[in-house]
Amino acid sequence: DTEVTQTPKHLVMGMTNKKSLKCEQHMGHRAMYWYKQKAKKPPELMFVYSYEKLSINESVPSRFSPECPNSSLLNLHLHALQPEDSALYLCASNTPGRPNYGYTFGSGTRLTVV
């Protein structure tokens, strides 16, 4: 398995809803990442988990809450989002220190906040 799988592919939520995005990989990677991508812009780093511990939070608002239950799973819990949070949310994984670093991206969740 050489893929990063993200679910759901599309999500529409209201500003008062609570929802979660899920990311899964079975490549044995020990670092996992959340990126946010607005239209016609590059992906922007949000969070980094290294060996299941949160290592980088790029000053992301608390309405986004990441969770890494185990080395294969990464979640992003969403609560009280704003319309400007609508974007493509990408998950990536790799293993630090591997020769080619192996950053692999999922296809993303297209989130629309109404």
Place this chain on the structure above:
Amino acid sequence: GESVGLHLPTLSVQEGDNSIINCAYSNSASDYFIWYKQESGKGPQFIIDIRSNMDKRQGQRVTVLLNKTVKHLSLQIAATQPGDSAVYFCAERSFSGGYNKLIFGAGTRLAVHP
């Protein structure tokens, strides 16, 4: 030719021509660089990578050149095909607080015309 639109620079080429996509990176301490291809509605797809101790690396139909003096990266695509039409991002790996993170450049849209 190359043009800069409102959001994303676009490179237009004829099928069969060679394409050169350029990228300026920001951190002179970055030690690893990746080129990604992103098609509409998909996540970034790995094309080729290069470490900072190299100045050139070749893959199948693609070559990456690294000029550390001016912090410049380029992607050359030989015999460009319609399937190469996509947005291309360079990404640099840098360190923050003891952890590495992958930061993306602005991106270039490649449009291949028959």
